[in-house]
Amino acid sequence: MINTRNVGITGTGSFVPEKILTNADLEKIVDTTDEWITTRTGIKERHVSDEKTLTSDMAAEAGRRAMEAAGITPDDVELILVATCSPDALIPSTACFTQDKLGCKNAGAFDLNAGCTGFIYGVSFASSLVASGAYNTILVIGAESLTKVLDWQDRNTCVLFGDGAGAAVIQPVEEGFGIIGHSLGSDGSGAAYIELPAGAAKLPASHETVDNRQHFIKMKGNDVFRFAVSIFDKISKVTLDKIGMTYDDIDLIVPHQANNRILEAAARKMKVGEDKIYSNLARFGNTSAASVPIALDEVVRNGKVKKGDNLLLVAFGAGLTYGSIVLKWAK
Ligand code: UT7
Numbered sequence: 204m205i206n207t208r209n210v211g212i213t214g215t216g217s218f219v220p221e222k223i224l225t226n227a228d229l230e231k232i233v234d235t236t237d238e239w240i241t242t243r244t245g246i247k248e249r250h251v252s253d254e255k256t257l258t259s260d261m262a263a264e265a266g267r268r269a270m271e272a273a274g275i276t277p278d279d280v281e282l283i284l285v286a287t288c289s290p291d292a293l294i295p296s297t298a299c300f301t302q303d304k305l306g307c308k309n310a311g312a313f314d315l316n317a318g319c320t321g322f323i324y325g326v327s328f329a330s331s332l333v334a335s336g337a338y339n340t341i342l343v344i345g346a347e348s349l350t351k352v353l354d355w356q357d358r359n360t361c362v363l364f365g366d367g368a369g370a371a372v373i374q375p376v377e378e379g380f381g382i383i384g385h386s387l388g389s390d391g392s393g394a395a396y397i398e399l400p401a402g403a404a405k406l407p408a409s410h411e412t413v414d415n416r417q418h419f420i421k422m423k424g425n426d427v428f429r430f431a432v433s434i435f436d437k438i439s440k441v442t443l444d445k446i447g448m449t450y451d452d453i454d455l456i457v458p459h460q461a462n463n464r465i466l467e468a469a470a471r472k473m474k475v476g477e478d479k480i481y482s483n484l485a486r487f488g489n490t491s492a493a494s495v496p497i498a499l500d501e502v503v504r505n506g507k508v509k510k511g512d513n514l515l516l517v518a519f520g521a522g523l524t525y526g527s528i529v530l531k532w533a534k
Contacts, residue, residue: 207334207335207336208333208334208336208375209334209375209376209377209378209379209380209381209533210330210333210334210373210374210375210376210381210382211330211373211374211375211376211380211381211382211530211531211532211533212326212371212372212373212381212382212499212530212532212533213272213273213274213275213372213373213374213376213533213534214269214270214271214272214273214274214275214371214372215268215269215272215369215370215371215372215496215499215500215503215504216264216265216266216267216268216269216270216271216272216369216370216500217265217268217367217368217369217370217493217496217497217500217501218261218264218265218268218367218368218369219250219261219365219366219367219368219487219490219497220250220251220252220253220256220261220366220367221250222250222251222252222253223248223249223250223251224248224249224250224251224350224365225237225247225248226240226241226246226247226248226362229361229362232355232361233355233356233357233358233361233362234358235358235362240362243462243464244362244363244462244463244464244484244488245462245463245464245466245482245484245485246362246363246484246485246488246489247485247486248485248486248488249350249364249365249366249486249487249488249490250365250366250367250487251350251365251366252348252350252351252366256348256366257291257297257300257348258285258287258289258290258291258297258346258347258348258368259285259291259297259300259301259304259346260304261346261347261348261366261367261368261493262285262287262297262298262301262344262346262368262370263301263304263305264368265344265346265367265368265369265370265493265496265500266283266301266305266342266344266368266370267305268370268500269342269344269370269371269372269500270305270342270372272372272503273372273374275340275372275374277305277306277307277308278307278308278309279309279339279340280305280307280309280310280340280341280342280372281309281310281311281338281339281340281341282310282311282312282329282332282338282340282341282342283298283301283302283305283307283310283311283312283313283341283342283344284298284312284313284314284315284325284328284329284341284342284343284344285297285298285301285312285313285314285315285344285345285346286314286315286316286317286321286322286324286325286343286344286345286346286492287314287315287316287321287345287346287347287491287492288316288318288321288347288349288399288491288492288520288521289347289348289349289351289352289491290314293402293403296312296313296314297314297346298312298313298314298344299312301344301346305342307342310342315328317389317492317520317521317522317524317526318397318491318492318520318521318522318523318524319459319461319489319491319492319494319518319519319520319521319524320387320459320492320518320519320520320522320524320525320526321345321491321492321520322343322344322345322369322371322492322493322494322495322496322516322518323385323387323495323516323517323518323526323527323528324387324524324526325343325344325345326343326371326373326382326385326516326528327385327387327526327528329341329343329373330373330381330382330385333373333374333375334382339374339375340372340373340374341372341373341374342370342371342372342373343370343371343373343496344368344369344370344371344496345368345369345370345490345491345492345493345494345495345496345497346367346368346369346492346493347364347366347367347368347490347491347492347493348366349364349365349366349420349489349490349491350364350365350366351366352399352418352419352420353419353420354416354419354420354421356416357416357419357421359422359424360419360420360421360422360424363461363462363488363489364420364488364489364490364491365487365488365489365490366490366493367487367490367493367497368493368496368497369493369494369495369496369497369498369499369500370496370500371496371499376533377533379531380510380511380531380532380533381530381531381533382528382529382530383446383448383513383529383530383531384442384443384445384446384528384529385442385526385527385528385529386438386441386442386445386526386527387524387525387526388434388438388441388524388525388526389522389523389524389525390522390523391522391523393426393430393522393523394521394522394523395423396422396423396426396427396430396521396523397420397421397422397423397427397520397521397523398420398421398422398521399418399419399420399421400412400417400418400421401415401417401418402417402418427461428462428464428465430519430523431461431462431465431469431519432465432468432469432472433472434519434525435458435465435469435472435473435517435519436469436472436473437525438517438519438525438526438527439456439473439515439517439527441527442515442527442528442529443515443529446529448513448529450473450474450475450479450515452513453475453479453513453514453515453529454479454508454512454513454514455479455481455502455507455508455512455514455515456473456475456479456480456481456514456515456516456517457481457495457498457499457502457514457515457516457517458480458481458495458498458516458517458518459489459494459495459517459518459519459520460482460483460484460487460488460489460490460494460495460497460498461484461489461494461519462484462489463482463484466480466482466484481498481501481502481507483497483498483501491520492520494518495516495518499514499516503532503534508532509532510532510533510534511531511532512531512532513529513530513531513532514529514530514531514532515527515528515529516528516529516530
């Protein structure tokens with residue numbers, strides 16, 4: 204990787220709404236069981252935002268906590284990047300609402316939609332901007348209110364997702380630390396695997412789209428599952444090969460939290476112990492673009508990561524998209 208200066212994550216933060224929906228609660232809403240959800244996914248509960256709490260509210264709170272951890276003020280932030288596929292509105296961007304809520308008056312702001320890979324895309328992009336010297340401080344946030352765009356009559360999807368946000372401050376760090384390599388990928392031929400069909404230019408809102416329940420997320424779970432199992436290993440190796448490292452050099456893998464069976468299968472493909480792969484699925488479900496930064500914030504705050512540890516962040520999602528980042532923890 205060609206870097207002009209070392210860049211890393213200097214602070215993380217996360218936020219989840221208070222309300223918890225358990226598998227037992229879901230048994231009363233759709234034809235499902237705690238046993239099915241637990242054995243097929245590993246999820247036990249998820250956090251759900253109320254009507255008044257928007258993606259930008261959660262993004263702002265996670266961002267505030269990340270800025271505090273990095274020891275910076277809102278004025279220091281030059282760019283805010285919000286990765287989301289459940290924005291407050293189609294126009295304007297959730298990043299602009301977030302910028303206003305945070306009072307970051309010196310910052311540019313825009314959204315990025317790479318599905319569940321959004322945070323990986325954001326950090327890759329932001330770290331390159333900081334490495335180039337063009338920017339010094341960028342706030343990257345993954346935030347989702349997916350429960351607001353779920354079909355609560357569709358047991359194939361409504362049991363899987365949760366709400367929340369996670370954030371990271373991207374800044375120069377001391378030599379020998381920070382982001383070592385990253386790789387991004389996409390395969391648009393799998394666009395129909397995870398989609399929210401109506402409400403934009405392709406299928407504008409109409410009585411028919413509402414009657415057909417096309418304003419909710421649809422997913423071909425099996426197809427996504429198969430794709431996910433192989434892509435975790437594939438895209439991780441692309442980055443590791445670029446920088447001359449192997450899984451043996453990695454202390455902890457922080458993956459997108461979609462399904463524990465996907466993580467177990469990925470561990471087998473990678474030939475790493477399952478204890479090297481962090482999972483918090485049981486408590487949060489799949490929070491899409493927020494899942495990697497929420498998990499990262501957890502491992503940082505609970506002391507699972509110490510200065511000098513090598514982390515692998517890896518995700519896949521709607522698009523289809525995928526990506527991985529290797530970094531040496533700098534704090
Ligand atoms: O973040 C990226 C987005 N998403 C993902 O990563 C999801 C990836 N996919 C998966 O995690 C899994 O494919 C699912 C958890 C979505 C589904 O698990 P599965 O083992 O692939 O189940 P399946 O779709 O093959 O369904 C098996 C059965 C079906 O019944 P029949 O047709 O065999 O009678 C489903 O109707 O399980 C049924 N089923 C349920 N049963 C109880 C599906 N959802 C439920 C449910 N409760 N919630």
